[in-house]
Structure formats: structure tokens, C-alpha cells
Amino acid sequence: MRCYCVTKHNEPLVAVDTETPTLEGTQVLVKVTRAGICHTDLHLWEGSYNLGGGKRLDISDRGIDLPLTLGHEIAGEVVAVGPDAGASVVGTTCVVHPWLGCGECDTCQRGQENICLKSASIGVFRPGGYSEYVVVPDPKFCVDIGDIDPSQAALLACSGVTTYSAIRKFGEVLKDVPLVIIGAGGLGFMALSIVQAMGFKGAIMVDLDQTKRDEAIRAGALAAIDSGADDAAEQIIAATGGGAMAVLDLVGAEATTSLAIASVARGAHIVICGLYGGELVVPLPYIPMRPLHIQGSWVGNLAELRELIGLVRDRGLRTVPVVERPLETAFDSLMDLKQGRLLGRVVLVP
Ligand SMILES: [Zn+2]
Numbered sequence: 001m002r003c004y005c006v007t008k009h010n011e012p013l014v015a016v017d018t019e020t021p022t023l024e025g026t027q028v029l030v031k032v033t034r035a036g037i038c039h040t041d042l043h044l045w046e047g048s049y050n051l052g053g054g055k056r057l058d059i060s061d062r063g064i065d066l067p068l069t070l071g072h073e074i075a076g077e078v079v080a081v082g083p084d085a086g087a088s089v090v091g092t093t094c095v096v097h098p099w100l101g102c103g104e105c106d107t108c109q110r111g112q113e114n115i116c117l118k119s120a121s122i123g124v125f126r127p128g129g130y131s132e133y134v135v136v137p138d139p140k141f142c143v144d145i146g147d148i149d150p151s152q153a154a155l156l157a158c159s160g161v162t163t164y165s166a167i168r169k170f171g172e173v174l175k176d177v178p179l180v181i182i183g184a185g186g187l188g189f190m191a192l193s194i195v196q197a198m199g200f201k202g203a204i205m206v207d208l209d210q211t212k213r214d215e216a217i218r219a220g221a222l223a224a225i226d227s228g229a230d231d232a233a234e235q236i237i238a239a240t241g242g243g244a245m246a247v248l249d250l251v252g253a254e255a256t257t258s259l260a261i262a263s264v265a266r267g268a269h270i271v272i273c274g275l276y277g278g279e280l281v282v283p284l285p286y287i288p289m290r291p292l293h294i295q296g297s298w299v300g301n302l303a304e305l306r307e308l309i310g311l312v313r314d315r316g317l318r319t320v321p322v323v324e325r326p327l328e329t330a331f332d333s334l335m336d337l338k339q340g341r342l343l344g345r346v347v348l349v350p
């Protein structure tokens with residue numbers, strides 16, 4: 001099988017041909033039909049994350065070894081199973097849940113592999129989807145997508161489950177109050193569609209960019225507010241009728257989280273999902289006196305991906321512009337993403 005690997009950071013991906021793996025235990029082999037290219041892939045290729053304030057997180061310190069086959073947004077078909085996997089899953093058209101852990105610790109046993117201390121995420125710590133085939137450790141991680149378009153389904157494994165998991169953390173309050181979404185990029189529009197599909201009250205989108213704010217209104221946002229305006233917090237307070245009860249910060253910068261804190265009502269809940277970086281300084285008495293609930297959210301777990309796929313199968317979701325390109329273009333496409341030359345997401349087709 002052919003895969004495209006990072007063999008050295010910041011150098012072209014290398015096409016590597018290997019034997020198709022022999023499956024053990026509960027492993028299954030998925031023939032990749034779509035593999036999305038994501039900003040995370042770019043960080044893995046570069047070898048570091050920007051933490052803000054001039055600090056960088058070197059990924060080799062996190063146990064990510066080369067060569068690495070990138071790709072964690074995978075749709076495909078189960079074509080072979082290990083001796084303990086159960087043959088009935090062969091032929092399933094699926095999206096692969098990539099956010100795996102060790103499978104054994106208490107966190108994993110609680111179904112929260114995505115935050116296991118020993119991450120084994122596909123396309124990060126183990127070979128991913130820029131490949132003809134990918135090995136998945138257990139059939140339970142292959143979620144049946146039925147007739148969902150596989151290119152759209154692949155994206156649900158990353159931006160989809162990330163925003164779904166964050167939105168779920170607010171709970172039922174979103175039936176009654178608007179969700180304020182900071183950051184109208186790919187994640188922001190995914191979050192807006194999920195809020196709409198779940199039948200919640202709706203979303204107020206906050207972004208610096210006028211074009212994105214206009215697009216947000218066209219997509220059905222209740223309001224769109226310029227985060228760069230001097231009175232952005234007052235505008236959010238007015239639009240929410242006295243202060244936001246639920247804010248999703250998809251940027252995660254000092255300025256955006258500070259704006260969130262300045263815009264909320266008493267008893268509000270802020271979920272931070274973005275990784276832009278920087279530091280947050282909050283007067284401690286604010287937290288008990290308001291009282292504030294500030295929470296982080298990191299990708300999502302298998303149960304959440306299953307729920308999301310169910311939601312999309314039942315209710316549908318606004319589609320994201322996708323460009324399908326051959327697997328051979330993996331490196332060129334990654335560079336197009338780096339240079340900002342793409343309108344929409346690239347999904348590789350082996
Ligand atoms: Zn991704």
C-alpha cells in the first residue's frame with residue numbers, strides 16, 4: 001500500500017510503499033476513500049505549535065515520531081478484520097474516530113480516549129489517512145455513515161466532533177439562550193450548523209472580518225458582531241438581552257477570551273476550544289462572584305462522534321465547500337493550505 005509520510009519536518013512528504021499490514025486481535029483495515037487535510041497536519045509537518053508570546057511547543061517532546069503518515073479526517077470502507085474483530089463489519093462505509101488513547105486507563109474506560117494521557121490518535125501518534133489503507137485498533141471506532149457524502153463525513157471526525165463536543169458542554173440552556181460563537185472560520189460555521197441542526201435557539205457570531213460576518217448572517221446567525229469594535233462587549237450584551245449566558249471561544253486568544261469574560265451575564269458558561277495562544281488574566285473574585293464557569297474542550301470522544309453522525313443522518317447539516325484531489329497531491333495540497341491558497345477544505349481521494 002502507498003502512503004505519504006513526513007520523514008523530516010518542513011520537507012516534502014515522501015511516498016512510501018509498504019506491505020498491507022497483517023491484522024491482529026480486534027484490528028480492522030479500512031480502505032481510505034477520503035482523507036481531509038487539516039491545519040493540525042500543517043503543525044505536525046512543521047514540528048511545532050505556536051503557544052503565543054513567542055513560545056513554541058515542540059511535537060517531538062510529545063512523543064510524536066517520524067516517519068509519520070498524516071491524516072486524521074478519514075472516511076472509507078472496512079475491507080478486512082483481525083481474528084477477534086467480528087466479520088460482520090466488513091463492507092461498512094464509515095468515518096474513523098481518530099482521537100484514540102491507550103484503551104486501558106480509567107479515562108479510556110470512561111469513554112474519554114480523546115483526553116487519555118497516552119494519546120494514540122490516528123494521523124498523529126499512529127499512521128493516518130494520507131494512505132490507501134489505515135489500520136484501526138477496533139471496529140467500534142469505525143462509525144457507519146450510511147449515505148452521508150464521504151467528503152463531508154471525513155470532516156465530522158475533526159471540526160465536526162470538536163465543535164459538537166464543545167456545544168454539548170453547555171447542555172440544555174442553549175434551547176433558551178443564544179450561543180455566542182467567537183471566530184467565524186471553518187469551526188465557527190460548523191458550530192453554527194450544529195446549533196441549528198440541534199434545534200437550539202441560535203447563534204450570535206463574532207469576528208473581525210466583515211466578509212465572514214456577512215456570510216454568518218446569510219447562514220442564519222441571529223446577529224454578527226465585530227470583535228474589533230471598541231464596544232464589542234456592549235454589543236454582545238445588547239444582542240443577548242443583558243449579557244451572554246453561553247460563549248464558545250473558537251479562537252482562544254487573549255483578546256477573544258477577555259472579550260468573552262467582558263460580555264457575559266452572571267452564571268455564564270465559557271468554553272474555550274481555540275489554540276491561538278497567549279495568557280488570560282482574570283481578577284479571581286470575578287470567578288466566584290459572577291459566578292463564571294470557564295471550561296476547555298479538546299476534540300471529542302467516540303460517543304459524541306456517533307451522536308453527531310446520527311444528527312447529520314437525521315437532520316442533515318449545511319455542507320462545507322470541499323475540493324477533492326488525488327492522494328498524490330498530498331504535499332502540494334498541504335502547501336496550498338499553508339499559503340492560504342484554498343477556498344474550502346481539501347479532501348484527498350486515494
Ligand atoms: Zn483536523
Ligand SMILES: [Zn+2]
Nearest residue numbers: 102105108116
Ligand atoms: Zn487511556
